[in-house]
Amino acid sequence: MTNATDTLAAELSDRFADAKLRIGTRTTPLAKAQTQRVIAQIEQVVPGLPVEVVAIQTSADLWPGDLSQLGGKGNFTKEIDKSLISGKIDIAVHSMKDVPGDVPLPKGTEFGAYLHRGDVHDVVISRDGRPLADLPPGSKIGTSAVRRRAQLSLYRPDFTIERVRGGIDSRIKKLDAGEYDAILLARTGLQRINLDDRITEVLPATWADGATMAMVPAVGAAVIGVQARTSDEPVMRLLDEINDPDTALHITAERTMLHMLRGHCNSPIAGHAHTTADGQLSLFGMVFNRDGSQWVRSHGWGPTDDPASLGAWVAGDLLRQGARRLITATRK
Structure with a gap:
């Protein structure tokens, strides 16, 4: 450890000598697994720091219907936000793809x-082990994401695509029970709860020509974010110690784009940033209409010291191509 890290560890150990660092998280198996990753990172900075996991049931997890009818993705975070603001928890753990861009x-x-980003690919789990290309017309595909629905409709408009809600394990149970022929999920989520052996097919994450099956990831895909009160300086310094700088760059670019697009929970928006082999920051963005029949796309590059400007440029380019019309239409 450096002297600064030693000092921080001592300060935190003193502060939490008679209390625990309270970590707020959703109640799903995936959320709990992600929280354990955060705890492991904290343990490396302050070995032996006492922690307490505070499981918080969110409105979105309780709601069985279309999330847009409840008010959007903010329902994944609002109860946890209240606990953080009120001081009932010290930090909050979130899947960044579930943090709204318009709130x-x-x-x-x-x-x-x-935290260091996981695998951004979307995957297929089919009941009989066949890939999407081999499933017959009319096959029932389950997904809760409008982004996935739009992109799947682009390639296979002959499928019947239906919403499926619930945790990963409950979605798989519905598949096994015959409610769906296949479901689409995030690969990293399956990996984090040791269910990746169920994967039938990994979908390419790079959009090519509109004819080759691909699934451009969601903004914030496979990223765990940790939130705290800015006034809590020791805790904010602790989070800085576990922050992955490259992931922070990529998320800043992606979420700047999302914020400028004013995307809501029904917006089929995809975006992915990464650092290229020659050291540039790359951001790819797409906006679809609901059935995938119309889309706009943009790809920009920029220096790694200004991710927000790159996000703003890609958003501006998408808006110039008509992204606002597509986004507005999905509100109806």
Whole structure:
């Protein structure tokens, strides 16, 4: 450890000598697994720091219907936000793909850490082990994401695509029970709860020509974000120690694009940033209509020291191509 890290560890150990660092998270198996990753990272900085996991049931997890009818992705975070603001928890763990782009973070809070990004690919789990290309017309495909629905409709408009909600394990149970012929899920989520052996097919994450099956990931895909009160300086410094700088760059570019597009929970928006082999920051963005029959796309590059400008440029390019019309139409 460096002297600064030693000092921080000592300060945190003193502060939490008679209390525990309270970590707020959703109640799903995936959320709990992600929280354990955060705890493991904290343990490396402050060995032996006492922690307490505070499981918080969110409105979105309780809601069985279309999330847009409940008010959008903010229902994945609002109960946890309230606990953070009120001081009932010290930090909050979120899947960044579930953090809305059209709702500002609660005043006095910010994301102090983004853990190293996982696998961004979407995958297929089919009941009989066949890939999407081999499933017959009319096959029933389950997905809760409008982004996936739009892209799948682009390639296979002959499928019957139906919403499926619930945790990963409950979705797989519905598949096994015969409610669906296949379901689409995030690969990293399956990996984090040791269910990746169920994967039938891994879909390419790079959009090519509109004819080759691909699934451009969601903004924030496979990223765990850790949020805290900005006034809590020792905790914010702790989060800085576990932050992955490359992931923070990529998330800043992606979420700047999402914010400028004012995407809501029904917006089929895809976006993915990465650092190229020659050291540039690359951001690819797409906006679809609901059935995937119309889309706009943009790809920009920029320096790694200004991810927000790259996100703004890609968003501006998408808006110039008509992204606002596509996004507005999905509100209906």
